[in-house]
Amino acid sequence: MSDTEYRIGLGERRFGRVNWLGLQTMAGREVKRFMVVWTQTLLAPLVTSALFLMIFTIAIGPRRGDVMGVPFMTFLAPGIMMMTVIQNAFANTSSSIMISKIQGNIVDTLMPPLSGLELLLGYLAGGMVRGVVVALSIALGLGLTLGIWPAYPMVALVFVILGAAFLGGLGVIAGIFANKFDQMAAITNFIITPLAFLSGTFYSVAALPPVLKTLTHMNPVFYLIDGVRFGMIGTSDSSPWLGLLVCSCATFVVWLVGWLMLHSGYRLKA
Numbered sequence: 001m002s003d004t005e006y007r008i009g010l011g012e013r014r015f016g017r018v019n020w021l022g023l024q025t026m027a028g029r030e031v032k033r034f035m036v037v038w039t040q041t042l043l044a045p046l047v048t049s050a051l052f053l054m055i056f057t058i059a060i061g062p063r064r065g066d067v068m069g070v071p072f073m074t075f076l077a078p079g080i081m082m083m084t085v086i087q088n089a090f091a092n093t094s095s096s097i098m099i100s101k102i103q104g105n106i107v108d109t110l111m112p113p114l115s116g117l118e119l120l121l122g123y124l125a126g127g128m129v130r131g132v133v134v135a136l137s138i139a140l141g142l143g144l145t146l147g148i149w150p151a152y153p154m155v156a157l158v159f160v161i162l163g164a165a166f167l168g169g170l171g172v173i174a175g176i177f178a179n180k181f182d183q184m185a186a187i188t189n190f191i192i193t194p195l196a197f198l199s200g201t202f203y204s205v206a207a208l209p210p211v212l213k214t215l216t217h218m219n220p221v222f223y224l225i226d227g228v229r230f231g232m233i234g235t236s237d238s239s240p241w242l243g244l245l246v247c248s249c250a251t252f253v254v255w256l257v258g259w260l261m262l263h264s265g266y267r268l269k270a
Helices: 003-009 020-035 038-059 072-103 116-146 153-177 181-197 210-216 220-233 240-264
Strands: none
Touching (some): 038 072, 072 153, 072 220, 116 240, 153 240
C-alpha cells in the first residue's frame, strides 16, 4: 500500500486538512441567504431601531436627566444598536439550521465533505456578516441623525464582531437543539430576549440594587453592550478589558459546544 493510500485509509481528505472551497461555498450560501431578502433582514432591523429611539425620545427623552454624564439618548443609542446586532446574528444561524431540518434538506449540508468546524464557520459567516452590516448601517444613521460618531471605532467594531460571533454560536446550538418552531420560539422568548433586554441596554447597572447588579454582571451580553457603548461614546459601566475577556471566553465556550454538536451529528443525523 502506498503512503497516499495509507493516509486516505486513515481518513485524511484528498483536498487537504481544510476544505477551503467547501467552506467558501457554504459561507457564500449563508450570506446570500439573507441578502436575497434584504428588506426583511437588513432594512427591517434599521426601522425597528429607529422606532425604539423615536419612542423613547418622545416618551421620556426630554424629561430624563443625563446618564453616566451623557444625554439619555446618547447613552441609549449604542445599546439599541448592539441589541439589534445580536438579535439578527442569532436569528440568521438558528433559522438557517431550523428551516433546513423542517424542510428535510439538512442532508444537503451534511453530505458534502465538510468537518464539524467547517460547518460551524460556514453558518457563523452568515450571522456575523449580517450582524456587522446591521451595526455599520445603524452607526451611520446615528452619526447622520444624532451626531453620535464612534469615539473609539476599533473598540466598537471588536465588540460588534464578538457579539455577532457569540449570538451566532448560540443560534447554531438553538437551531440544532430545536426540532419544532415552538421550541425555537421558547428559546428566543425565554433566553435570548431576556439576555438582551436585561443587560443594561436601557439603563445603567449602577442604578440597580446589589443583587440585580451582580446578576447583570454574570450576563455576557451586558459586557457586549457595555463594550460597544464605550466604543461609541467613550463611557461604560465596567472595564472594556474585562468585557473583552468575558466575551471572548463566552464565545469560545459557545463555539466549542456548537462544534461538538455538529461534529457528532446531534439531532441532525437520523
